[in-house]
Amino acid sequence: MLSLALVGTASALLAAPAAASILGPTAGHSPNADDIRTAYWVAIVIAALLIVAVHVFLIAALVRFRARRGRSPRPFTAGARAFVRPAAPLVAIAVGLFVFGIVMMTKAREVQATGSEGLGADSDLVAQVNGLSIPPESKALNINVIGQRWLWRFEYPGGRPGDRIFSYGELVVPVDTTVLLHLTSTDVTHRWFIPALGGQVDALPGQDVGTWFRADEVGTYHGQSTSFSGSAFAAMRAWVRVVTPQAYQQFIDRKREQLSAAQDYVAKKLGEGTAPGATP
C-alpha cells in the first residue's frame, strides 16, 4: 500500500507540470492568489489520495470477495475499538487540513505593501476593511468597485471633489502596487472574481466589503461575477488591465480631462438651456 502511494506520488510529481495546466487554476499574479493556489494544491492532492485509497480497497474487495462456488463468508464483526486505527490517519488529515486552512486564510488576507516598482499612492483613505489586516505603510491604491446589473463600475482616487474618476467594465491599475478594492452593489448581490488576482468576494448592496491584490506583471486579467443576478448574468464580466505606473497616471489624467470636458460641455449646454434632458 505504501509503495503504491509512493509510486503514485512520484508519477504525480513527474507529470505535475503537464497536469497543473489542466488540474489547476490559471496562474496567479498576486500574492493572495498565490496563497490560494498553494492551499488548492495541497487540498486537492489530499482529496485525490483519499479517493484513490478508497477505490483501491473498494475494487480489491469487489474482485477478491465475489461469491464463488464452495466459498463461504467469514462473518466477523467488531466493536468501536476497531475504529481507532483507521480513525487515526483520518483525524490527522482533518487536523492538518484545518490548521493549514487557517494559516493560508490568514496569509491570503495579509495585505502586503506596494513594491518598489509600484505607484506610491495615498493611503489616507484606508479604513479598516473587514477581515483584512492592512499595514499602515502599505501605500495602497483605494478603488471603489460597484456592481450593478450587469456590469462593474470602478471609481479611482483623484478627480474633483464629489466627482470621482470612473470607468466601466475594465479596471486599470498600476503594476506592483497594492490595490484595495471596496466592493459594493447598487442592486442585487454580485461577486467579484478575477481568478489570477485572488478569490471571490461578495459585493452586497449597502455594505463595504474589502479585498486586495498586487499584480506582479503587466497584462490583462479576466474574470466574471459568480453570483446569479438575473437575465444577463453570464455577460457580467470584468477585466483588470495592469499597466506601468506612468501609463496609469496618463490614464487617470486623460480620464480627468475627458470628465472635465464633458462636465464643462454639460454646464455650457445647461446655461444655454439645451442640455439633453433639461427643460427649456
Added chain:
Amino acid sequence: MTPPTAVGSARPEVVTETVPRRRQAWIERATSADHKSVGMLYIAAALTFGVAALTALVVMRVQLIVPENTTMDPEIFNRIMSTFAVTGVVLFAIPLALGLISYISPLQVGARGVAFPRLNLLSFWLYVAGGFTIYGSYLWRPSEAGFGALPALSEPLYSNTHGVDAWLVGTALAVLGFVCFAVNMVATLRTMRAPGMVWRRVPLFTWAANLGSYLLLVCGPVMLAALVMLFVDRHYGGVFFDPGYDGAPLLYEHLAWFFFTGVFSFIVIIAAGVISDVLPAFARKPLFSHRGAMACLLAIAILGPLAWMRNMYTAPIPTAFLVFAMLCAIALTVPIGLLIFNWIATVWGGTLRARSAPLYAIAAISVMTIGLAGDLAWSLIPVGWQIEHTTAAQGATMAVIMGAAVLGGFAALHHWMPKITGRLMGEGLGKITLVPILLGLYVFELMAFFAGVKGQPVDIYKFFSGEGLDGYNLVASIAVFVMAAGILVELGNAAYSYRHGVPSGHDPWEAGTLEWFATSPPPIHNFDVVPDVRSSEPLYDIRRAIRDRTHAWRPPARAPAPQPPAPEPERVGGESGGAQGGAPVA
C-alpha cells in the same frame, strides 16, 4: 402465517354489520393512509419529478454545449435553472428517500403501521401540491430568481412576477409536508418498535430514517421561516431582506443554506443507510460494525448542518464563524471515512453476490466518495474562495446528490422492489444501464471540475469562447446525455418490473432485517405475528430456529395418539414479549 395449530383455543373474530364497498382503485390509492401505500405514492411522484429534473438538466446542457449558444433565451434558461435545483433536491431526492422510509422503516422495526397515518398521507399531498404549484407556474411565468430565490434578486423590485411567489409557496408546501412526515416518523420509530428492537438493534436504514427525520424536523422549519419572511417582504411590506431598508439579504442566505446543507446531509445519510443494509445482505456477512456505523451517521447528522456557512466563505461574515464552519466541514472527514471503511470491511471476507443492488450500492459509494472528497478540498476557506460558486463545486455537490439519490436510489429499488411488488427488477438490464450512468457521472464530474477551476461560474446561460472552456462543456454535455439515457432506461426497467417483473418469492435475498419476515408484498397489517427481536439481524435468528427445528425433526415411529396434541406454541427467537402468540414453526 396464521397459526395452524390454534384448534382448541378461541379464534379471534371480527364482527361487522356491513362490509364497506370497495371504491375504485385510484381512490383507494389516493386516500389510503397505509404507510406502504403512502410510500409507493411518494416513490412514484419522486421518480416522476426526477424525470422532470433530468429533462431540465439535459436542456440546460444543450444550451451549454457550445460557446455563446443562442438556442435559448437567457430568461428561458433561467426559468429552467431556477426550478431545476428545487426539483432535483426538494421534489426528487428527499421524497424518494421519504417513500422508501415510509414503506420500509415500519416493517424493519416490526411495526404494524405508523403513529399518525393520516399525517403521513397529508404530508404526501402537501408535497405533491407544492410540486404542482412550482410547475403550474410554467403556465404563466415561472421564477427567474435562481436556484434558491436569494434576495435581493427575489425581492419584488427585481422579480415582480408571480413566478417567485409560486416558487416560494410550492417549496414551502413541500417542506411543510416533509416536516409533517418527520413528526410521524419520529413518533413511529420512538414508540412502535417490536419488543426487543432496542435502538442498538435497529437496522441501519431505519436508523438513518430516524436521523433524517430529526434533520428535517430541525432544518425544515428554518426554511419555512425564511420563505414566509420573503413572502412577507414581497406582499406585506416587510423589509427583512430588503437592503434598501437596512434589511439583510445575508440572513436569507444563512437560513436557506442551513436548510440546503441539512438536506444534503439528509440525502447522504439515507443513502448510507441503504448501502449499509444492501451490502451485508449480498455479501452474506453482517455489517462490520453496526454500532460504529450508527455513530458515524449520528456524527454526520450533527456536523453536516452545522457546516452551513461553508457555502458562504465569500460573504462578509466574521472570521470566527467561517473558521467554525470550516471546522465542522473538515471534521466530517472522520465519520464519513470510517463509514466507508466500515462498508469495505463488510464486503471484505464475505461472498458478494454480483446482483444489481450491491453493484449500484458500490457505484454509489464510489461517486459519493469523489464528491465528498472534492467538498473536503474546498471546505478550506482559501480554496473555497477559488472554487465555490464555480462548476467544480457544483460538480462535487451533484456527484454526492446523484450518487446518493440516483445510484443509491436504484440500489434501494433493486433491493426492495421484490418487497414492494413481489417481483424482481430486471437484473441484466440493471447491470447494463449502470455502465452509462456511472460513466456519464464520472466524465461529467471531471469536466465540471476542469471548467470550474478555470473559473466557469454556475448558473450561467452561456460561456464565451477563447477561455479554454469549449472542450470541457462539450464533453460534459455529452456525458450528461449518456447518463440521462441510462437513467431513463433504468426507470423504464423499474416501471416495467412493477407489473411484469420476474416473480421473486417472499424472501429473495435472505437478508437479515425484519421487513423480509412479512410476505411480499406485505398484507395491510404487515405482520400476523410480531416477532421478538434478539439481535440486530432478527431474521437470521428466525431462519436459524426454523432450520434447527426442521433439520432436527424426525418422523414419529408410530402414528400419534388419536386425541389432538396439546398445542404448544413454539415462539420464534425466544419466549415472552410479543403481544400476540408466537409464530409456530415446524
